[in-house]
Amino acid sequence: MTLAVLKSRSLIGIQAPVVRVEVHLTSGLPCFTIVGLADAEVKESRERVRAAIQSSGFAFPCGRLTVNLSPADLPKESGRFDLPIALGVLLASGQIEMPELMVRYDDTAYKPTLANWVFAGELSLSGVLVPIAGAVSIALAVARDDQHACLVLPSQSADMAARVPGVQIYKALSLIDVVRHLTGAEQLPHATPKESLAPTLNDHCLSEVKGQLFAKRALEIAAAGGHSLLMSGSPGVGKSMLASRLPGILPDLTEAESLEVASIAAFSATNHHFVWGARPYRCPHHCSSASAILGGGARPQPGEVTLAHKGVLFLDEVPEFDRRVIEGLREPLEAKEVCISRARHRVTYPADFQLIAAMNPCPCGWRDHPEKHCSCRPEHIDRYQKHLSGPFLDRIDIKINVGEIDHSWLNLPAGEPSSSVRVRVTRARNIQLSRQGCANYEMNSSSLDKYCQMDLEAKKLLAKTVQAMRLSARSIQKIRKVSRTCADLDGADLIAVSHLGEAIQLRHKH
Numbered sequence: 001m002t003l004a005v006l007k008s009r010s011l012i013g014i015q016a017p018v019v020r021v022e023v024h025l026t027s028g029l030p031c032f033t034i035v036g037l038a039d040a041e042v043k044e045s046r047e048r049v050r051a052a053i054q055s056s057g058f059a060f061p062c063g064r065l066t067v068n069l070s071p072a073d074l075p076k077e078s079g080r081f082d083l084p085i086a087l088g089v090l091l092a093s094g095q096i097e098m099p100e101l102m103v104r105y106d107d108t109a110y111k112p113t114l115a116n117w118v119f120a121g122e123l124s125l126s127g128v129l130v131p132i133a134g135a136v137s138i139a140l141a142v143a144r145d146d147q148h149a150c151l152v153l154p155s156q157s158a159d160m161a162a163r164v165p166g167v168q169i170y171k172a173l174s175l176i177d178v179v180r181h182l183t184g185a186e187q188l189p190h191a192t193p194k195e196s197l198a199p200t201l202n203d204h205c206l207s208e209v210k211g212q213l214f215a216k217r218a219l220e221i222a223a224a225g226g227h228s229l230l231m232s233g234s235p236g237v238g239k240s241m242l243a244s245r246l247p248g249i250l251p252d253l254t255e256a257e258s259l260e261v262a263s264i265a266a267f268s269a270t271n272h273h274f275v276w277g278a279r280p281y282r283c284p285h286h287c288s289s290a291s292a293i294l295g296g297g298a299r300p301q302p303g304e305v306t307l308a309h310k311g312v313l314f315l316d317e318v319p320e321f322d323r324r325v326i327e328g329l330r331e332p333l334e335a336k337e338v339c340i341s342r343a344r345h346r347v348t349y350p351a352d353f354q355l356i357a358a359m360n361p362c363p364c365g366w367r368d369h370p371e372k373h374c375s376c377r378p379e380h381i382d383r384y385q386k387h388l389s390g391p392f393l394d395r396i397d398i399k400i401n402v403g404e405i406d407h408s409w410l411n412l413p414a415g416e417p418s419s420s421v422r423v424r425v426t427r428a429r430n431i432q433l434s435r436q437g438c439a440n441y442e443m444n445s446s447s448l449d450k451y452c453q454m455d456l457e458a459k460k461l462l463a464k465t466v467q468a469m470r471l472s473a474r475s476i477q478k479i480r481k482v483s484r485t486c487a488d489l490d491g492a493d494l495i496a497v498s499h500l501g502e503a504i505q506l507r508h509k510h
């Protein structure tokens with residue numbers, strides 16, 4: 001009777017709690033069972049483990065084999081337990097000689113020599129390791145819990161996880177590689193971060209947007225303070241063009257933010273489009289379901305709001321989105337995360353994205369156009385605009401109309417390039433970070449009172465505007481935050497009347 005105990009990691013949202021893989025072999029009628037509330041996929045792992053062990057030149061033990069994945073109440077989807085189970089089987093059957101790992105059934109003293117080793121990897125029938133989802137989250141959790149931990153991952157997943165500091169990561173191509181490493185025959189190579197290309201900013205340069213000075217200024221302010229932005233204007237005025245230029249003028253991601261973005265990108269086991277350090281830009285179609293945007297499914301998967309974490313979520317023709325999507329956006333816009341509850345567990349995904357929304361002024365798009373005729377009936381226009389509820393609109397910091405382009409725009413010189421706008425944006429963002437430790441959009445009411453000090457003239461203008469426009473408390477907060485950003489772009493300590501005036505102008509209802 002022998003028992004082998006190894007460690008692996010489960011995945012709940014972006015958390016990766018410890019899972020103990022216990023493999024127990026005893027004489028008796030041959031059978032192989034996996035217990036511990038394992039999902040169907042883990043049960044399939046039984047067949048993969050059996051085939052992989054045999055393909056790797058080992059014998060599958062004859063006897064009563066029980067695998068326990070504990071704790072039992074953790075959800076354990078995916079085949080990432082294949083590798084620790086296979087190693088456990090080989091250890092328990094004495095095919096790997098590592099006596100310090102083995103625990104005799106009647107031994108009271110458990111010697112956790114391999115306690116700081118963590119294994120995760122799905123096996124193919126031939127014994128080759130295939131990439132797993134969530135490798136970066138696993139590495140982050142291992143590094144946080146145990147400073148001396150060693151993590152063994154499939155080769156392709158290991159390189160992405162190698163960016164995580166404070167954990168030794170070995171990359172393995174197959175089961176036999178891992179066995180050779182454990183027995184001291186041949187060392188596994190250390191994973192090294194893949195040199196990825198620096199994000200290119202010239203693909204979508206702001207200089208290609210001619211004219212539209214007001215909209216470009218609004219975009220710069222939105223970028224500097226991380227503010228959400230709603231643009232209203234006729235088709236073809238350049239709303240999508242402006243939105244796609246936003247990632248190019250945003251400040252660089254910090255190392256910690258890059259890791260967060262990478263851990264979300266690693267949810268897809270084979271993500272070939274991921275560029276280290278680039279801010280995500282997501283533009284889902286308006287037909288997308290609520291679970292595609294907000295996240296969901298029987299096994300909750302991250303939605304667009306999470307995939308856009310630390311980046312930009314662009315919703316074109318926002319009134320065309322399902323009402324549930326629009327209302328569902330209120331939670332992540334406020335809390336910067338989404339919580340998905342299912343019968344057996346609750347998953348929280350980060351969702352700190354910058355929302356850029358665009359809409360037409362009416363269903364046909366030509367209302368208030370100087371030349372084209374609008375064919376919409378008043379009740380249709382009303383219904384279209386009411387699709388965006390007051391509470392949703394209240395959560396958007398900047399609301400602007402994007403005007404028609406003048407016929408002479410072709411002759412205009414190229415605008416300012418993204419790279420120089422980005423310098424100003426980064427400078428303003430650094431002022432915010434050193435003053436209050438966060439960007440202006442994240443300020444709570446106590447830091448608003450502390451850091452949004454206005455001069456006397458500005459105070460008078462705010463009081464007048466509140467009365468004239470009957471602003472809600474949330475609207476006043478938004479105006480104060482945006483005016484703080486305008487002052488930061490100016491390098492001013494005190495918010496002046498010009499900064500406040502600009503912020504009020506940027507909150508005009510269409």
Ligand SMILES: [Zn+2]
Pocket residue numbers: 362363364365366367374375376
């Ligand atoms: Zn119309």
